Amino acid sequence: MARPPLPVGTWGTIRTEKLGPGRYCARARFRDYDGKTRDVEATGTTGPAAVRALKEKLRDRVAPNDDEITRETHLSTLADLWIDEIIAEERVTRQTIDRYESVVRTAVVPAVGRLRIREASVGRLDRFLREVAKDYPAAAKVAKVVLGQMFALAVRRGALTTNPVRDTGRLRTPRRKVRALTIEQLESVRTAIRTWQQPTPGKSGPRPTGDLADIVDLMLATGARIGEILALRWADVDLAADHPTVTIRGTIVFVKGKGFFRQEWTKSDAGFRTIVLPRFAVAMLMDRTLTAADNPHDAIFASRRGTWFSPHNVRRQWRQARADTDLEWVTPHTFRKTVATLINKEAGLLHR
Structure with a gap:
């Protein structure tokens, strides 16, 4: 036998x-x-x-093969091979890959890059993630995603039989409470922006345009994100309809080496939507049709050079506009929260 x-x-x-x-x-x-x-x-x-x-x-033995990944491979090398793989597969957007590369470069490699795959125990990885989470909870969650996919690649290539990241502890991100603006605060916001946009003698830097006030008004009219508002083209609005509308169908994103450009889809599948505009937004857009300069993108909001407006610039201008007010707590996301709250109140009144 x-x-x-x-x-x-x-x-x-x-x-x-x-x-x-x-x-x-x-x-x-x-x-x-x-x-x-x-x-x-x-x-x-x-x-x-x-x-x-x-x-x-x-x-420490693994099956002999011609693969470049073994239990002796350093995590820095594993990270490079994983990045190469997801770029080749084209399953994720370029901006997501840029975010992954940033976390690998600034967090993963400096802390654990010299470890070999066989040395990356659950305990070591868990301690690393918790240290990052103390000061940067959002970055820790991205680091966990990155490490999880890196070790999944090591498992697929035969260097490991199990993925150690799966057994690390759950990372909890403190929930940030977003307040909605009251009607009085809403008027204060609009007043602060228009005051900031007024030319001031002796004020250094480029003179503010009227874009910020109009962008904020359209955010308040639609509840859309900054990137979605900045991606709007004149072809996306119908001001001649009995009930004028705007269709959200794209967003502005940044890709390293390419800069800001219009992505032909929104952040989520539910992002594509058509919204009936309130009268104040219709009036603002009608005024812009009379004064807006032509640009090659048909953008409603374009830079002085005719390029897509940067969301970073909008946030920077808003920080400057609110600097001398008691509105430091108000962020662009506050506008979305305000719109959602007002809609919810309106729906509640209708159902009484």
């Missing part, structure tokens, strides 16, 4: 042999993770030393 094969990942009897003065060899048959049984050996100055060296070698 044939002897049953060794279970995968185990070895048989260890044999030792003296090769010469102070030199011993330990050998064993090992059934690799590809199912084949092979001879493995290690040497030492004594018989027990050779056995210990062999057991360590067997513990």
Whole structure:
């Protein structure tokens, strides 16, 4: 009767042999993770030393292959190989890849990049993620996604049998409470913006345009994100309809090496929507049709050079406009919260 094969990942009897003065060899048959049984050996100055060296070698052994990823691969190398893979697969957007690369460069590699795959235990990875989360909870969550996908690649290539990131602890992000503006505060916001846009003698820097007030008004009229508002083209609005509308169908994104450009889809599938405009937004857009300069993108809001307006510039201008007010807590997301709150109140009144 044939002897049953060794279970995968185990070895048989260890044999030792003296090769010469102070030199011993330990050998064993090992059934690799590809199912084949092979001879493995290690040497030492004594018989027990050779056995210990062999057991360590067997513990860290992976199936021989021509792959560039093994248990000895450094995490910095694994990160590079993973980035190359997701770029080649084209499954995620370029801006998402840029965000992953940034976290790899600034967080993952400096902290754990010199570890070998076999050294990246659940405990080590968990401590790293918790340290990042102390000061940067959002970055820690992205780092966990990055590490999870990196080690998934190592598993697929045979360097590991399980993904250690799966057993790290859950990262909790403190919920940021977003307040909605009252009607009085809403008027204060609009007044602050228009005051800031007025030319001031002796004020340094480029003179503010009227764009910020109009952008904020359209955000309040639609509840759309900054990037969605800045991506609007005149072709997306219908001011001649009985009930004028705007259709949100894209957003402004930034890609390293390419700059800001209009992405032909919104952040989520639910982002594509047509909205009936209130009268104040219709009046603002009608005024802009009379004064807006032509630009190659048909953009409602374009820079002085005719390019897409940067969301970063809008946020910067808003910080400047609110600097001398008591509205430091108001962010662009506050406008979305305000619109949602007003709609909810209106719906509640209708159902009473």
